[in-house]
Amino acid sequence: MSTDRDYLAAGLALGGLSDAELAEARALSDSDPDFRAEVAAYDEVMAETAGSDEPAEVSAAARAAILRIPETHEQETSAEVQTGRPAESSPEPASTSESAPPAEPVSLAERRERRGGRRSWLPYVAAAAVLIVVAGFGATIWQQNQRQNELEADLAATQQQLDESTRLMEATDLRTSTAELPEGGSVTVLSSESQQLIRLSPNDVGPAPSGKSMQMWVIGDSGPESVGLMSDKAVTIADEKFSAGSVFGITVEPEGGSKQPTTDPIVAIDL
Amino acid sequence: MLGWHDGAMSSDAPTEASTDSTGDLLMRIAGGDRAAFERLFTDQSRLLLALILRIVKSRSLAEEVLQECFAEVWTRCGRFDPERGTGRAWLITLCRRRAIDCVRSVQSQQDRDFADGLRSSAETGDQVEQTVIDRAESDRTVTALKVLPPEQSTPIVMAFYQGLTHAQISENLKVPLGTIKSRIRDGMKKLRDELEASR
Structure with a gap:
């Protein structure tokens, strides 16, 4: 070679x-x-x-999602594998005219009568077909618009999150703290007073107990303010004012959350 | 000699086609075998996540990419051809491609400086919070590459883990393109020789 x-x-x-x-x-x-x-x-x-390389642990949430894939995804058929174009639409169905049984012989008069009958309803069928096609196009366009709107919203949210992450990471007063949860897993909290941003990243945090929600709070001089329910996804909190000495806390509340904490925090991190 | 057997995947290292256990699992998965899919996840997910994490530098993104990879494994592993390579090589190629696509997708939504920070190695200054969390992991050198001198391992890392073209590597390192090509070729050959010697 x-x-x-x-x-x-x-x-x-x-x-x-x-x-x-x-x-x-x-x-x-x-x-x-x-x-x-x-x-x-x-x-x-x-x-x-x-x-x-050193292996990396997969979180429980990712593991569960991956192991559900066979239930939620269909496999390519062998024909699709050969063509390598699984997204392609299937070909038009073959004409059945060759295999259809031959029609019974009919008289010319009867044929004319049938043809005349067809003429009478043919325009209605054609009109109905046009309506179906138009409705179909309309529905498709509507769905595409909906999808596009969703994508644009997702993109805007992602961009905002990235912008906030950038601001946070560039902050000179960035604080980073990690706390273990009693039921397993941990949360990492990054905060910057100058940017007024808090970023919570759960890691291997399981769901709240049945009938309960985990609720996040920013606790300042004026008491606790709810900043939403916690999920297994990272979240940036940008709309709650805090100052040095404020505390970020997580409590277990009745499902849906509470107006004020009803239990002691399972996590309390200085901001 | 390389530490080829340091990683969890190395126990699966095929010495010949008939011992390609990952390939065997892929063939079973192509037939709809869910137990094989779960076994593949158990055997390979931690190493695949480590690979993806090196590329995307964010744990949450890496897990999303891993999920996409396993979705592709389930839906499209009928495309795996054991005559063109091992199952493990097929998986690694799939995950690397997906991870680099992910980084490029993120890059397209960000300004150039931020994209460079996300894509390049940790010393250029990382700007997302996950990167800070994962920085310690990113800084480690891949065990197998320690056998190479830095002038050979660096362009290989930049091509494989950062998805850079050899021309871009030449530009970034300020080394002539012909030299970069020689270093890549010689480094890859040395890695291959070490691998074969370790079997």
Whole structure:
């Protein structure tokens, strides 16, 4: 194998080839079994390299979600696997005219009568078909608009979260604290008084006990203020004023939360 | 000699096609075997998460990517071809691609400086809070790469874990492209030789 081929095989497994090199390497891989074997060997090298890393624990929530995948996702059929285009719509159904049984012979008069009858209802059928198509298009467009609106809202929320995270991480007075929860798991709280931002990241936190909710509070001079119910997702709190000496707390409350804490905090972190 | 057997995945390291236990699981999953899917998760998820975490540098994002990868495994593992490589290599390639796609997707929503901070290694200054939490993990050198001199391991890390082209690596390191290509080729060959010697 020449030097260039060595580089191309290694680069195809590693990534980072230029477009022209990638095209050349793929062409070689498709046409040359020796080259393909070289690439497979380098793929294995990178798999071994990645496999030598220290494993990372998967959270209980991610584990549960992944193990539910077989219940929520359908597998590609073998036909889709061959084409490699699972999202493609299925082809038009084949015409059944060839296999349909031959029609009974009818008289010319009867045929004319039938044809005339067809003429009488044909416009209504056509109109109905047009209505169905128009309604279908309308529904599709509406669904697409809805989807687009949802995506735009998601994007805006993500962008806002990223902006807030950036502000938080750049804050000179950033504080970081981690606390264990009595029922397992932990929460990490990042806060900045100058940016008036609090970021809560749960880690391996299970659901609240049945009939209960975990509620977050910012406790300042004027007492506790609810900042929402806690889930297993990270959240940024940007709309609750706090100062040095304020405390971030989590309590277990009746399902749906309370106006004021009814139990002692299971977590209390100085902000 | 490399510490090839330090990781959990190494117990699964195939010495020949017939011992590709991950590939066997993928073939069973392609037939709808849910027990095989769960077994694959148990065997591989921690190492796959470590790989993804190195790329996306955020635990919450990494777990989302891991979930997408296992969804793809379940729905599309009929595409795995044991004649073109091992199941483990197929999985690693899938997860790496998904993780890099994720980083690029995030990048497209952010300004350039922030994207660089998220993508590049920890010493360039990280700006998301998860990165701070995961910084200790990010700073570790992948065990297998310790066998290489830094001038070879650095461009390999930048290509594999950061998804940079060799031209971008050349530009970032201010080293001629031809030199970068030679270092990548020689480094990969050395890694391969070490792997084969360790079997």
